[in-house]
Amino acid sequence: MTLKISRLSGALGAEVRGLDLSRALSSGDLGALKEALIEHLVVTLPDQAMSLDDLERLTDQLGGRTVTPFVKPLPDRPYVIRVLKEREDKLNFANAWHTDLSYLPEPPSFTLLHAREVPDYGGDTVFQNQYLAFETLSGGLKATLRTLRAVHSAGAAYGTGGYLDRVKHKMSTEIAPSDEAFQECVHPVVVRHPESRREALYVNPVYTMRFDGWSVAESQALLQHIYRHQTNENFTCRVRWRTNMLTIWDNRATQHNALNDYHGQRREMFRTSVAGGRPQAA
Numbered sequence: 001m002t003l004k005i006s007r008l009s010g011a012l013g014a015e016v017r018g019l020d021l022s023r024a025l026s027s028g029d030l031g032a033l034k035e036a037l038i039e040h041l042v043v044t045l046p047d048q049a050m051s052l053d054d055l056e057r058l059t060d061q062l063g064g065r066t067v068t069p070f071v072k073p074l075p076d077r078p079y080v081i082r083v084l085k086e087r088e089d090k091l092n093f094a095n096a097w098h099t100d101l102s103y104l105p106e107p108p109s110f111t112l113l114h115a116r117e118v119p120d121y122g123g124d125t126v127f128q129n130q131y132l133a134f135e136t137l138s139g140g141l142k143a144t145l146r147t148l149r150a151v152h153s154a155g156a157a158y159g160t161g162g163y164l165d166r167v168k169h170k171m172s173t174e175i176a177p178s179d180e181a182f183q184e185c186v187h188p189v190v191v192r193h194p195e196s197r198r199e200a201l202y203v204n205p206v207y208t209m210r211f212d213g214w215s216v217a218e219s220q221a222l223l224q225h226i227y228r229h230q231t232n233e234n235f236t237c238r239v240r241w242r243t244n245m246l247t248i249w250d251n252r253a254t255q256h257n258a259l260n261d262y263h264g265q266r267r268e269m270f271r272t273s274v275a276g277g278r279p280q281a282a
Contacts, residue, residue, distance in 0.1 A: 003032050007040070012129040012254070013237035014040035021048045021058055021246060030061055033248075037110065038195050042127045042237065042249040048114070049244050052080055052270060055114055059272040062248075066108055066275040068101065070158035070181055072174035074270075083113065083269040084172040085123075085262075092267070093173040094258040097128065097231055098206035100251045100273065103154040105185050109276035112248050115269050118241045122262030125239045125247070128255045130200040133230040134190060145226075146282055148189040149212040150203050155182035157206055186212050188281035193252050199282040200253040201230060230255065241267075251276070 003018040016036055019029055036043050050058075056079065059065045065079035074080045085092040101107045134142065157164050158181035165177035189211070191202040205227050210219035239247055249256065 003029075003036065005036055005040075008042070008044070008239070009237035011132060011235050011237055012040055012127060013042040013044070013239065016043045016045050019045060019048075021045065021050050022054050024057060025061055034062070037248060037250055041129060041131075041254050042239065042247065044239055045246045045248075046242055047244055048246045050114055050246065052077060055112060055246075055270060055272055056080065059112055059274055062110055062112075063274040063276075066273050068271070068273055069104070070154060070164075070176050070178055072176050079272055081271050082173065083267075083271050085260075085267045086172045087264050087266050089172050090170040090263075091167055092123075092258055092260045093171060094256070095260040096206050097204060097227070097255050097257045099130075099202070099204045099255050101154075102187065102202070102204060102207045102251075103152040103181075103183075103185055106278050107276050108251055108273035110248055110250055110274040111271065112246060112274070113269050113271045114246045115241045115243055115267075117266055117268040118243055118245075119262035119265035119267055122259065122265070123241055123267045124259050124261075125241070126257045126259065127237050127239065127249060128231055128257075129235045130202065130230070130253045130255065131193075131196075131198050132235045133226075133232075134199050134201045136232075136235075137229065142190075145189045145201070146199075149186050149281075150189050151184050151186055151209045151212055152207045153182060153184045153209050154207060156209075157181070184209070187279045190282045191252065191279040192282040194277065194280065196253070198253070201226065202252075202279055203227075204255050241269075252279070
């Protein structure tokens with residue numbers, strides 16, 4: 001098929017039409033979709049009435065399924081999680097800037113999220129380009145950050161007694177807090193994307209705890225400066241969800257934030273992750 005690709009913003013993101021995801025993609029179509037992902041980092045595919053079998057098949061074609069720790073999967077599908085906000089819920093899932101599962105030794109390469117039900121308004125997801133965030137820093141700071149590594153952990157979010165454990169009664173996405181979430185993993189602060197070969201920042205406010213070898217207090221001033229810079233509006237795009245839209249994003253060079261501005265409305269989505277590798281230093 002010939003893909004029709006329309007950019008969502010100047011920073012990142014594209015809408016892709018011309019694929020039927022209710023069946024297995026040909027090698028040519030799969031290659032074209034991957035090329036769009038690598039170039040635009042976030043792709044939306046509207047009007048895809050996919051089953052969960054279809055979602056898992058595409059996940060496998062993109063590189064293979066991997067589990068999402070600390071979130072309960074569907075009973076018969078260990079690689080699929082249900083992202084749900086009921087009308088009476090006060091909180092939604094993933095309402096903070098983050099990169100998916102950066103606390104793992106080998107975080108996922110891509111995330112797939114398929115919209116089953118969306119609110120009449122609100123519930124958008126904002127994405128951010130980590131290439132641009134790095135490239136627009138000063139030369140001196142870029143040189144310094146290339147020498148640093150950062151400690152990542154899911155403990156503050158998913159640990160026993162952590163934030164999500166304390167507020168899980170306010171949300172319908174099923175969280176599975178655990179002491180294992182406090183485990184730490186060290187990654188480079190600046191990584192080189194394995195396919196584009198571009199340098200990207202690899203820190204985020206939810207899972208990055210401190211710089212390796214630094215105290216939390218010493219790390220915070222520089223990390224907070226980076227977080228403010230990363231989320232400059234010029235580095236972002238906003239995805240407006242529609243029923244049966246699939247969005248795929250590249251976790252190796254993005255962050256995202258699911259907005260919680262649709263109280264009293266229902267939003268239901270299904271998510272899978274594509275297996276990735278260990279982030280490599282630039």
